[in-house]
Amino acid sequence: MLSITSLQNGDPLKVLCIGCHSDDVEIGCGGTILQWLAKNPNLEFTWMVFAHGGSEREHEARKSFDLFTEKAKKKELIVKDFKDGFFPFEGAKIKTVFEEELKQVKPDLVFTQNRNDAHQDHRLIGELTWNTFRNHLVLEYEIPKYDGDMGQPNFFVPLDKEAYTNKVDYLMKAFQSQRNKRWFERETFMSLMRLRGMECNAPCGYAEGFYARKLVL
Numbered sequence: 001m002l003s004i005t006s007l008q009n010g011d012p013l014k015v016l017c018i019g020c021h022s023d024d025v026e027i028g029c030g031g032t033i034l035q036w037l038a039k040n041p042n043l044e045f046t047w048m049v050f051a052h053g054g055s056e057r058e059h060e061a062r063k064s065f066d067l068f069t070e071k072a073k074k075k076e077l078i079v080k081d082f083k084d085g086f087f088p089f090e091g092a093k094i095k096t097v098f099e100e101e102l103k104q105v106k107p108d109l110v111f112t113q114n115r116n117d118a119h120q121d122h123r124l125i126g127e128l129t130w131n132t133f134r135n136h137l138v139l140e141y142e143i144p145k146y147d148g149d150m151g152q153p154n155f156f157v158p159l160d161k162e163a164y165t166n167k168v169d170y171l172m173k174a175f176q177s178q179r180n181k182r183w184f185e186r187e188t189f190m191s192l193m194r195l196r197g198m199e200c201n202a203p204c205g206y207a208e209g210f211y212a213r214k215l216v217l
Contacts, residue, residue, distance in 0.1 A: 016107035020121040022061035028141025035163035037071040044074040051084045064174035087121040098132040114140040118147035140211040153209030158202035
């Protein structure tokens with residue numbers, strides 16, 4: 001497992017970002033990604049979207065990926081066409097993607113969905129992440145939604161103003177198809193980061209929260 005101290009050893013850090021839908025990664029850990037890249041572009045990203053949701057959503061996913069990883073040393077986006085909402089019924093095929101494609105990435109750090117998320121697709125991806133990456137630093141991000149499943153994260157990344165404002169700006173810019181949803185609003189994303197910032201006493205007042213099952217210091 002990657003230790004926290006080894007994050008600063010100067011070697012390229014391989015980051016695997018896993019999301020069910022085309023905006024999950026950006027909502028869950030977009031600020032963290034932007035902040036890390038601003039301070040250290042020596043990062044390599046593999047970014048997986050399991051359900052693009054149609055041609056418009058796939059276009060949005062690619063546009064957003066370019067915005068969030070612009071400063072990355074090396075990056076790759078993989079987009080699949082699994083059906084939104086039906087992941088539990090396609091579990092065998094999705095697990096095959098983990099074992100035959102994602103496992104080959106050999107990441108140092110994995111961002112993935114929360115295993116306790118109320119959305120069935122999110123839960124499955126979170127579970128399969130741990131099935132495949134048993135000895136890795138895995139951080140599960142959170143997604144606000146109508147279900148009211150927000151929990152108590154135990155790992156926080158304080159964000160500076162540039163990171164948290166750019167995160168929301170990029171979300172609004174890239175995902176035009178989602179703007180008609182009442183939860184997909186600037187205030188929603190800013191409020192959640194402000195709450196997490198308060199909980200961890202972040203210097204700028206904003207942060208992203210994650211669930212860390214295992215850490216090595």
